[in-house]
Amino acid sequence: MNGILLNRNKSKKLEEVPHSRPHIDQLELDELKRLIAEGSLADGSSVNHFQNRLTAYLKNQTVIAPSGRKALTAALLSIDVSGYEVVLPTYVCEAVYYAVLQAGAHPVLADNAEKKWTVDIESNLQRASSRTAALIKVHPFGINPFEDFSEFSSRSIAVIEDLCQAFGPTSENADVGVYSFFATKEITTGQGGAVSCSDKNLFTKVSDLLRDEAVFTPMTDLQASLGVVQLDKFGYLKKRRERIMSEYVSALPEYLCDPEIHRRKFDLTRMILWDPLGDFEQRRKEFAEYGITIRRGVDALVHRKIGLSDIEYPNSVNCFDHTISIPAVPSLTDSEVERVVQAIKKVWK
Template identity: 30%
Template sequence: MKIFRQSHRFSSLRKSSTIRSDQMIIPHSRPTISKRDMDSVARNLLSGQIASRKEVGLFEKEMSSFIGVRMGVAANSGTNALHLALKALGIKSGDEVVLPTYVCASVLSAVNYTGATPVLADIEPGGYNISPESVEEKLSKKTKAIIVPHMFGIPANLDRLLKIDVPLIEDCAQAIGAEYKGKKLGSLGDLSIFSFYATKVLTTGHGGMALANSPQLLDRFADLTKYDEREGYAVSYNYEMADFAAALGRSQLRQLDSFIRRRNEIAKIYDDAFERIGMDGRTNRDGICFRYVVEVDNPDKYIEAMKKCGVNCAKPVFRPLHKYFGKCGEFPNAERAMSRAISVPIYPSLNDEEISRICKSINRVWANGSPNHMR
C-alpha cells in the first residue's frame, strides 16, 4: 500500500499553489526530503517500534560499512557523538584537546562537556581546514586528542596530522561521502564522528554517529550509552537516536550518491557563472562541495546585495572560537577567512529555476567586482 500518494523530487520541494517560486527567498540551507524518505519514516511510525533500536542498529551497520570501519554508535546529535568519542578516549579534566578556531561552537561545547581544556589552532593559509603546523605548535604533554573537521566537505591535510602520536578524531559533519587518497573520510583517524542535522549532507532531523575500528573503543561506546538495566551503576548518557530518525537516515544514505552528484552539478554551474563574468568562484574544488565558498573584500555587503535579489547567502562560520575568548592576532588565517568568506546556497533540493535565479543574482551582484552599484 502506498503511504504517500504525492511524489516529491528535488525540484518539487519549493512548489506552492499560492506563491510563485520567483517571489520566494531562496534559503541558504534546506534539507532534501523525498517520498522514499517519508515512506520509510511512516512505516516505522506505523509499526509502533519507534524505540526498539532495530532501525538504529541497521543504520549503524550500514553507515559503518559505507565508511569502511568496524562499527559505531548512533546518537541524537553530532555534538553528543563527539562527546561520546572524547569520553571513549578517556578525555577528562586536566587533559588538553586541540581543535581549530574556525569551526562551529558545538565542537568546543563537546570538549567542554568532558572538563578538558580546549586548545585552539589556526587554519591553513588560503584554506579552511586545521593547519598541521599550528597543531604541532599547540601540542603539550597534556594533549590527549586532536579534532580534525573536514570543513565544507573539503578533506583536511591528514598525512601530516596522522603522523602525530596523539589520537585523531575526524569530524565528518560536513563531509560524508568525501574521500582522501581513495579512502572514505571517517576511516582514517582513530575515531570519526558525523552529524545528521537537518541541513547536513544527509539528515535524520537531529542526529549523529561516532565510528571506530578499535574493539576497545567500541566496547567503551556501548558502556557509555547503556543507561538502564546495569548490574552496577556508572555514569552513562541517554543519547539514543529514535528508530524513526534512523529510518530516515537509512533512506537518505541510499540516496547519498545522487545527493553528492547533484551538489557537484550545481557547483559546476556556479563555476561557469563566475567564469563568464571574469571572477574567481569557489576557492577549493576538492571533496563534495557541502558549501560553495567564495572570497570577497566585504562579505556583509555581498550578503546584503544577494538578499535584495532574493537569495540568502551567509558567512560559512558564524564566529571563530577565539573571538569568544577575546583573543586577537594569534590566528591570522582564521581572521582572513572570517573577513572574506561567503557561502552561496548549494543543496540537492535546489530546482533548476532557483539555480538560474542564483546565477543571475551572482551576475548582478558581482558585476564590476563589487556590489556597491546596487541600490
C-alpha cells in the first residue's frame, strides 16, 4: 500500500477515499427488509419509536423534523422572531442563514474569534441590539463555543443551539436545540432533523408547527427505522471516529495540532486543521494525487454570498482560507485510514 502512495505517478488510478460517507451495513439493511416485509410503511410506528428514542438520548422532549434547516426554521418560528434580528455566524452552512429568512427575521452576521472556528460571547454581543430576538449558537465540527448564557438571558435573547454537527444533549440553559440527520451527519436517516427543548409550552408550539404537513414534509417510517439502528450503534461510530482521529494526530506535525481541539477537550465530528499555507486548492491537489478528497471547513462564507465586504469579518476570512477537513468518517476502512495517514506524512513532510 505504501508503495502505491510513494509512487503516486503510476498509471493505475487509486480508488477515491471520500471525505464523507454514511456508515450503512447489514444492520440497516435487515431493519429495512423487516419493515418492508411487514408492510409498515406509513403507520407512523417507527417514527414514534425513533422520536421516543431521541427524547431519551437527548434528555429533552424531542420532535422529528424533515431536515436540519426545517428544524431550525420551526424553532425560530416557535419563539416568534419574525420582524426581529437573529445573530448567527458568517462561518456557517448557508442553510442556517436561509432558515432565519424563512422565519421572517433579519439575519445579523457575527465574526469568528481570532484563529478560532467559533464565535465567542464578545463577538455575539457586539452584533446584538435592542432588536435582537435570538442567537444561533453553532457548534462547528462538534466544538462548543461557550457555556455561559447569562449575558443573553439578561437581555431576553433566546439561545438556539445548532447541533447539526454535534449530536448530543443541549447545554443546560439553551432554549432549544436543533439537529440534522443528513447523510453526512453523525447519525443519518438520509434526510431529516429534530428539535429538542425542555420548556413544555415551547415544545408544544414547535411540535404543532412541524405537524403541519402542508409546510413540513413528515419523515417516513423507512427513514425513522434507519435512524433507530444508527442510534443503536452510535457509541461504536463515535469510538471508531475517535480512533481514526487519534491515528491522524499521531501522524501530524505538532504545529498542526491544536491542544484544546485535538486533545479530546471536545468530541470532534470532523478532522479539521489550521494549515499555515492558507492555499486550499494547492492542498486539494496534493491530497488528490493520493486519491483522497478533502474539503474546506465550510463551502462559503455567508457574508460573501450576500455581497457584504470581508472588512467586517477578518477572522472568519482567515479561518476560511486556512482550514481544511480531511476524511475521518467511521465508515472508512483500515486501509483507507492508512492511506490518509501516509498522505498526511507526505503532504506535511
